[in-house]
Amino acid sequence: MTSNYCCKELEQHLREKEVGIVYDRTSRWYGIKILDGGSSSQTIHYCPWCGTKLPKDLSDELGKIVFEELELDGFDDPRLPEEFKSDEWWKKRGF
Ligand SMILES: [Zn+2]
Numbered sequence: 001m002t003s004n005y006c007c008k009e010l011e012q013h014l015r016e017k018e019v020g021i022v023y024d025r026t027s028r029w030y031g032i033k034i035l036d037g038g039s040s041s042q043t044i045h046y047c048p049w050c051g052t053k054l055p056k057d058l059s060d061e062l063g064k065i066v067f068e069e070l071e072l073d074g075f076d077d078p079r080l081p082e083e084f085k086s087d088e089w090w091k092k093r094g095f
Pocket residue numbers: 005006007008010047048049050051052
C-alpha cells in the first residue's frame with residue numbers, strides 16, 4: 001500500500017493526533033493548531049518532519065467548483081455531491 005503522505009512521521013502524527021498538526025483531505029490543506037483554545041489553525045507549506053513541500057492547497061479550486069460551477073450555496077448545501085466531501089473530487093480531476 002502506498003502512503004498518501006510524504007513520510008511515516010507525518011502519517012503517524014495525523015493518525016495519533018498528539019501533535020497539533022491537522023489535514024483536511026477535502027481541500028488537501030495542512031495546518032498547525034493555534035494554541036488559543038479555539039479551533040483556528042495556521043497553514044503550513046512544508047512537512048515539519050522531512051521538509052518536503054506539501055501538495056498545493058486546493059481550497060480555492062474547491063470553492064470555485066462548488067460556488068461557480070455547481071452554483072451551490074456552500075458546503076452545507078444538501079445538493080453537494082458526495083465526491084466533494086472527501087478527497088475523491090481532486091483525485092478524479094488529477095490535481
Ligand atoms: Zn514528511
